[in-house]
Amino acid sequence: MSKKLTKRSEDYSKWYNELVVKADLAENSAVRGCMVIKPYGFAIWEKMQAQLDKMFKETGHQNAYFPLFVPKHLFEAEEKNAEGFAKECAVVTHYRLKTDPNDKSKLIVDPEAKLEEELVVRPTSEAIIWNTYKNWIQSYRDLPIKINQWANVVRWEMRTRLFLRTSEFLWQEGHTAHATKQEALEETELMNNIYAEFAEKFMAMPVIKGSKTESERFAGAVETYCIEAMMQDGKALQAGTSHFLGQNFAKAFDVKFTSKEGKLENVWATSWGVSTRLMGALIMTHSDDNGLVLPPNLAPTQVVIVPIYKGEGQLEEISKVANKLADDLKEAGISVKYDDRDTQKPGWKFAQYELQGVPVRLAIGPKDLEKGSVELARRDTLAKEFVNQTEVVEKVKHLMVEMQDTLFDKAFNFRNEHITEVDSFDEFKKVLKEKGGFISAHWDGTAETENKIKGLTKATIRCIPFNSEKESGSCVLTGKPSEQRVLFAKAY
Amino acid sequence: MSKKLTKRSEDYSKWYNELVVKADLAENSAVRGCMVIKPYGFAIWEKMQAQLDKMFKETGHQNAYFPLFVPKHLFEAEEKNAEGFAKECAVVTHYRLKTDPNDKSKLIVDPEAKLEEELVVRPTSEAIIWNTYKNWIQSYRDLPIKINQWANVVRWEMRTRLFLRTSEFLWQEGHTAHATKQEALEETELMNNIYAEFAEKFMAMPVIKGSKTESERFAGAVETYCIEAMMQDGKALQAGTSHFLGQNFAKAFDVKFTSKEGKLENVWATSWGVSTRLMGALIMTHSDDNGLVLPPNLAPTQVVIVPIYKGEGQLEEISKVANKLADDLKEAGISVKYDDRDTQKPGWKFAQYELQGVPVRLAIGPKDLEKGSVELARRDTLAKEFVNQTEVVEKVKHLMVEMQDTLFDKAFNFRNEHITEVDSFDEFKKVLKEKGGFISAHWDGTAETENKIKGLTKATIRCIPFNSEKESGSCVLTGKPSEQRVLFAKAY
Numbered sequence A, B: 001m002s003k004k005l006t007k008r009s010e011d012y013s014k015w016y017n018e019l020v021v022k023a024d025l026a027e028n029s030a031v032r033g034c035m036v037i038k039p040y041g042f043a044i045w046e047k048m049q050a051q052l053d054k055m056f057k058e059t060g061h062q063n064a065y066f067p068l069f070v071p072k073h074l075f076e077a078e079e080k081n082a083e084g085f086a087k088e089c090a091v092v093t094h095y096r097l098k099t100d101p102n103d104k105s106k107l108i109v110d111p112e113a114k115l116e117e118e119l120v121v122r123p124t125s126e127a128i129i130w131n132t133y134k135n136w137i138q139s140y141r142d143l144p145i146k147i148n149q150w151a152n153v154v155r156w157e158m159r160t161r162l163f164l165r166t167s168e169f170l171w172q173e174g175h176t177a178h179a180t181k182q183e184a185l186e187e188t189e190l191m192n193n194i195y196a197e198f199a200e201k202f203m204a205m206p207v208i209k210g211s212k213t214e215s216e217r218f219a220g221a222v223e224t225y226c227i228e229a230m231m232q233d234g235k236a237l238q239a240g241t242s243h244f245l246g247q248n249f250a251k252a253f254d255v256k257f258t259s260k261e262g263k264l265e266n267v268w269a270t271s272w273g274v275s276t277r278l279m280g281a282l283i284m285t286h287s288d289d290n291g292l293v294l295p296p297n298l299a300p301t302q303v304v305i306v307p308i309y310k311g312e313g314q315l316e317e318i319s320k321v322a323n324k325l326a327d328d329l330k331e332a333g334i335s336v337k338y339d340d341r342d343t344q345k346p347g348w349k350f351a352q353y354e355l356q357g358v359p360v361r362l363a364i365g366p367k368d369l370e371k372g373s374v375e376l377a378r379r380d381t382l383a384k385e386f387v388n389q390t391e392v393v394e395k396v397k398h399l400m401v402e403m404q405d406t407l408f409d410k411a412f413n414f415r416n417e418h419i420t421e422v423d424s425f426d427e428f429k430k431v432l433k434e435k436g437g438f439i440s441a442h443w444d445g446t447a448e449t450e451n452k453i454k455g456l457t458k459a460t461i462r463c464i465p466f467n468s469e470k471e472s473g474s475c476v477l478t479g480k481p482s483e484q485r486v487l488f489a490k491a492y
């Protein structure tokens, strides 16, 4: 398979699809809409998981595990939630296969093994979890409950794309229960902030924090907070959501507690999640026409060392230097791979690691042995320089921070250049068509207008940003009064 | 809920069920046969996962993720494997629910959303993975592939017990592909050895390594190696299996490679797994009538500190000492919890941590402040002693090793006392009835005899141990010649 990618400027979508497959991140499977996450892709996801898990635990959350299946009668209980997910549910109806009497090499569903009640493969776990919490909560002493689960979920999607939209995906879902509205709202905000911090510090991906309009809210939520990122093609990507669920699930599942004052009250809830979709966001934020570009904080291999040699003897000499360097780098907390395979040429290796986004490549040839140098290439800028062997560790340590910052700054500038204030609908359409990105515009606050704009332009309201100032204006479509600009964009 | 458990001697099975629930490890869910793993139980599972994952990676394995669903035609492909799992499969037949026209608050399966081909919820992933490997393997250069996945699987069980047998469970499944039979056999053995090392060093649970008879083999395997442990009630528990799959899956999925010599050959395969069943094994190996007993290597909290005080002032003084101790212990790599909640009394806390198996409990009261001491209680022996505050860290560090060893030794002695050599079938039945444990006996090597013995006694051949010597004898049932003793037992 050629390593050459379609250029982003030619066909962004094709570039993405090719990159995901060629960089060995993921591929489509034999199951419609479900992906195989390959070892290299999974290693990046594991780094994301480890960091998020740490941040969840540091803020008092614990992991647990709830069933994959939701009995239909529980799934139905919270009406809006059920309505929102019913159209895309995988449903288990039978619990046995049997040999096909017409063809002994085949299996058929055994009609005698029909379930009394169908089981929904979880598209999200509020229903099964709140049905469980019901038995855990009697008194204010049992609150708060702050649980997270790492799990697979299934939402039957008609159009799928690797990482961005798949029928099965991996995610974490936090589900918390609180005695007061205030505490639940604070948790909702805290988790949205943790997602933002993760996105910015680890993914080097700037995000805008805000709340969703009613039409874009999670089914069953009172408020949905979100972080929104900007991809290189000018489309937005929702990277994480945190929901204030009010007492909706407590009411649906009859979860009450006795307060300190002895009153029986409904419990307040939140839920929040990020998924393997973040992989898509990470790829699209930084990568270039040569392949993946990874921020050092999430790169499974931060430094690769490639020997350039003729014959065993030379390899041996180079390996001495390389192994010493690798050891020193490891000691400094850097993940290193020394690739001394003789089955591939250096040129092939260079192309491979470039494609896979390894942040720093060190090459050592016979001349470097003489001069005590190595050639250092950084993946983000593609710049190369010769570095004294004794200075490599310091240089690389510095570069890990430097590159993380550089990638963030670049994405931050790009994102900021792609927020355009517009004050008329003609301008709105023009900017959306010619430039893309976020459009900051006044909106009259109605779902009707939001819907009309979506119908006319395919742009949706990504969020009502938390940090924007109140400003009087008139709706870009209807001219009706508005108090604040919101962010529109076409989105993944 | 009372914390008092049924005694093991009264009803071992009831003791286990109560312990799992009362120690907050897991509970049954609203979904038949599926469990909720509660935060405390999950924290232990996470410690197991982390250690196993480390051992897998150290031996060159990488994690990946494959789909939850297996299309029926792939599931069928390896005949024996399909046959083995067909009777206990959850089957997805539809991808949508719709509003019940007769009752708008209910949902029904949408008959128009019937899948063209049914999807089996994976009971194990050989089929979907080998169908994927097919595209990854062309040449010997693509081998070996050594992949592991952490996942949930579903096997529809009629009689379920928390952790030991549930319809959904969590596990890891390794799937490797090799160029030669020899290499695949070595991998099979390596992974069985890793399981044994994990069981003994981390779970403090002695195991016997061996191979399964044909009737007890994994469906589709040529050989199944296993580790077998002995529970306190004299029943055996299969704690992990590693399968040499020969070329069965390569043939079923047509996975061939070009060898170094340029010949087209079928790939050799292994698969291996351990599951949340290990939680059941851990609980039953060490726990007592007071509750859970955890080996320090797997305890989420290794030390708990409980203050014993009257009034705020005293608590403040005690907390100074407790926090200092907690910091010092943490620095020494010990996980500590200081439980200064005022909502529960010390007696309640003592009972709770005993029930939950925290290895070391430190209590600090006003007299300890005067004397500079703490009361140290170890969970395994229930022994208490006063320790000088300045000596706590050294004492605890030593105890972590000591208790790990003590637990292993105790289980090891118990296990060894429960291996009985018998040479007649009357003796076999007598030992099985009166003493239980492993019965080491000669067997004529036929599935027929094995089956008869199972029918007569409910004992199965747990394994043909690797470490046992060849010894001529005659089958305990048929009197036919035998070359080696095998281990029989009733099993979980």
Ligand SMILES: [Zn+2]
Residues within 6 Å of the ligand: A398, A402
């Ligand atoms: Zn700098």
Ligand SMILES: [Zn+2]
Residues within 6 Å of the ligand: B398, B402
């Ligand atoms: Zn000792």
